[in-house]
Amino acid sequence: MNAARLTGLIRKEGVQILRDPSALAIAFVLPLFLLLLFGYGVSLNAEHVPIGVVAEHPNPQTDPFVATLRRSRYFDVRTLPGLAAAREAMARREIGSFVWLRSDFARQSLNAPPATIGVALNGVDANTARLVEGYLTQSWQIWLTQLQRQQGTTPAFPVALQARIWFNPALRSRDYLVPGLVAVIMTLIGALLTALVVAREWERGTMEALMAAPVTMAEILLGKLLPYFVLGMGGMALSVALAVFLFAVPLLGSILALTAVSALFLLVALGMGLLISSVARNQFVAGQIAIVVTFLPAFILSGFIFDIRSMPLPVRLITRILPARYFVSSLQALFLAGDVWDVVLPDMAALALMAAFFLGVTLWRSHKRLD
Amino acid sequence: MAALIALIRKEFLALLRDRASRFVLIGPPLIQLLVFSYAATFDLNNIPFVVINEDPGFAGRQVVARFAGAPAFREVAALPSIAGMAALIDRRDALLAIHLDRTFTRSLLAGRPAPLQIVIDGRNSNTAAIALSYASDIVLAFDADWSAAHGGGATPAVLDVRAWYNPNLLSRWFVVPGIVGLLTFVVTILVSGLSVVREREAGTFDQLLVTPYRPWDILLAKAAPGLLIGSAEAVLIVVMAVVWFGVPLTGSLAALALGLELFLLSAIGIGLMISSLAATQQQGLLGAFLFLVPAIILSGFATPIENMPRAVQYVTYVNPMRYFMVILRGTFLRGDGIGALSGQYLPLAVLGLTGMAAAAWLARRGMG
Known part of the structure; x- marks a missing residue:
């Protein structure tokens, strides 16, 4: 390893980065664009859900229940004349659910309780359906509690459930999604930055020129790694700033811990990209592999949106070899819960191991040979 | 016609020439189908919880037993006091x-009123909301039984909830049809997104332009691999969805096929547009990526479009995947036919034709 030769290689890579704007675009425009789009676009909070109400015979018994639904911020109530109209509206996708109060509701609830309140949910989107069901149950409880307070009967709910939600009391899905999003974006950036550079040198034949130069393979790889590492950390800083200042996601952990985890993760991502591109030697194949092994797994298997605890065991084991998984869990802890070293340290250890593995294998596989 | 077929053959040969290219088109989508279909679920079946029961009475034990017995819950610890609870949740x-x-x-x-405190880790807000509603269901069931056994008045009305189209609210029925669109989309965009620019970088695109082929012929030949490979992969994934994952396909196959072809047309149009705009393969790949990622996230695949702000919802109107998601879920779960989905076909056709026309114009202009 020779400092002068390494500086030369880094300068060459720097000039190349500045000449072809796509690397700069990947590092800075991509995170800006993606965070803005996803930060505003991705939400699991269903509010103002259009819900139909069919009250076949509106009367003083049914009115308070409908009024409770109207007061809920989760629902956007539409009154429908009958069951046929409700079915029609469901089929046309105008409402996602409806509540049906039969004409004998008042008589039933007074004389032969309990009366049934029919609820039909559009089950296609099972998650939203379940959330709507939860909101409806809440409204139903509020209505019953009020009714019983007025009538002075025994409480229908002997147990008073008091829920405290830690780390994200308002259950803002943005606070949970944005840290994970930063991880998904960094995965993309890291792999894209390097996946294409080595493959490009092979394809254009300039790799042979590099090999003929009096530098070692380690110096070539380090010369590629360092400039892109600096670029990637710049992209990370931009993403964190956007998350905190634009999306108002609380950052409770320390900058030091955040920097350390990000640096380790970036090394893994860059190492993976380098390995892909030195194996593929072809931009089409390198690009395909980079997308397949980075973005989609980071999107679906990292715990960014789908909870890893709900996955079957074989899939949970697969997520263990996914660098994004460790980064997502650390980021979610660092942003929302603070420096939880019990989470962050094992994640960092796993990332360090992976970085060593990818960089080691890349170095081992790269020979100055032209076969 | 024979000349066009020869050109199409050439496109396939260029794409499937080496083993690595063939493999990346076929292997990863299948692996992803299997892994993602099992992974992408919002259902909670394994909620680890800790019990702090300071109540010496029988009712407390009954409540705890209900939680421990619920299939979605798993007791990981029982603590004598709340000391130590925070560490378990933090970790x-x-x-x-x-x-x-x-x-x-x-x-x-x-x-x-007997207080029952529940502390939930809200880092994953969706998991927290679902877990809380499961917990609340358990407590409500306990309430009802307690009232019945201890002479409380009957509840005036209860909810009778039925889920249409997906009676057990299985996430998998929602996600697997979406994966058909997701994987088909990625493959098609990549195949067509690099097709023109690969030749341009190699310099053979100029040669192609000086042949007697008309620009539309060239474009048609470039579109053919995406259309065929996309169709074949979609059919394979649909079959897997039905046979392996047991997702019901209740609607009309013709409606699904029509939707698929229109969707592929629009995906190819966009891919070819990207390819014609790019000067190098790297730019083509980057362009494909810059389109794919937002198109997937803003398609309704994982998070509902209805939850997005109004302005972003308007952006989704130019996203072909948005319409295909509705077609897929409509034909799989809702039993839709062509009539019910006509509102989705028209935008797809418009997007597809616009994309192809723009690609043709861009490819010719590139020679200027």
Whole structure:
């Protein structure tokens, strides 16, 4: 390893980065664009859900229940004349659910309780359906509690459930999604930055020129790694700033811990990209592999949106070899819960191991040979 | 016609020439189908919880037993006091903690509201909301039984909830049809997104332009591999969805096929547009990526479009995947036919034709 030769290689890579704007675009425009789009676009909070109400015979018994639904911020109530109209509206996708109060509701609830309140949910989107069901149950409880307070009967709910939600009391899905999003974006950036550079040198034949130069393979790889590492950390800083200042996601952990985890993760991502591109030697194949092994797994298997605890065991084991998984869990802890070293340290250890593995294998596989 | 077929053959040969290219087109989508279909679920079946039961009475034990017996819940620890609870939640060893204080049974027997505290890890807000609603269901069932056994008045009305199209609310029925669109989309965009620019970088595109082929012929030949490979992969994934994952396909196959072809047309149009705009393969790949990622996230695949702000919802109107998601879920789960989905076909056709026309114009202009 020779400092002068390494500086030369880094300068060459720097000039190349500045000449072809796509690397700069990947590092800075991509995170800006993606965070803005996803930060505003991705939400699991269903509010103002259009819900139909069919009250076949509106009367003083049914009115308070409908009024409770109207007061809920989760629902956007539409009154429908009958069951046929409700079915029609469901089929046309105008409402996602409806509540049906039969004409004998008042008589039933007074004389032969309990009366049934029919609820039909559009089950296609099972998650939203379940959330709507939860909101409806809440409204139903509020209505019953009020009714019983007025009538002075025994409480229908002997147990008073008091829920405290830690780390994200308002259950803002943005606070949970944005840290994970930063991880998904960094995965993309890291792999894209390097996946294409080595493959490009092979394809254009300039790799042979590099090999003929009096530098070692380690110096070539380090010369590629360092400039892109600096670029990637710049992209990370931009993403964190956007998350905190634009999306108002609380950052409770320390900058030091955040920097350390990000640096380790970036090394893994860059190492993976380098390995892909030195194996593929072809931009089409390198690009395909980079997308397949980075973005989609980071999107679906990292715990960014789908909870890893709900996955079957074989899939949970697969997520263990996914660098994004460790980064997502650390980021979610660092942003929302603070420096939880019990989470962050094992994640960092796993990332360090992976970085060593990818960089080691890349170095081992790269020979100055032209076969 | 024979000349066009020869050109199409050439496109396939260029794409499937080497083993690595063939493999990346076929292997990863299948692996992803299997892994993602099992992974992409919002259902909770394994909620680890910790119990802090300070209540000496029988009612507290009954409540705890109900949680421990619920299939979605798994007790990981029982603590004598709330000391130590925070560490378990911080480390994610427990998603929620159930705390019953000393007076629980006494309050219940005296007819006073008996407090039951639940602490939930809200880092994943969706998991927290679902887990809380499961917990609330368990408590409500306990309430009903307690009232019945201890002479409380009958509840005036109860909810009778039915889920249409997906009676057991299985996430998989929602996600797997979406994966058909997701994987088909990625393959098609990549195949067509690099097709023109690969030749341009190699310099053979100029040669192609000086042949007697008309620009539309060239474009048609470039579109053919995406259309065929996309169709074949979609059919394979649909079959897997039905046979392997047991997702019902209740609607009309013709409606699904029509939707698929229109969707592929628009995906190819966009891919070819990207390819014609790019000067190098790297730019083509980057362009494909810059389109794919937002198109996937803003398609309704994982998070509903209805939850997005109004302005972003308008952006989704130019996203072909948005329409295909509705077609896929409509034909799989809702039993839709062509008539019910006509509102989705038209935008797809418009997007497809616009994309192809723009690609043709861009490819010619590139020679200028």
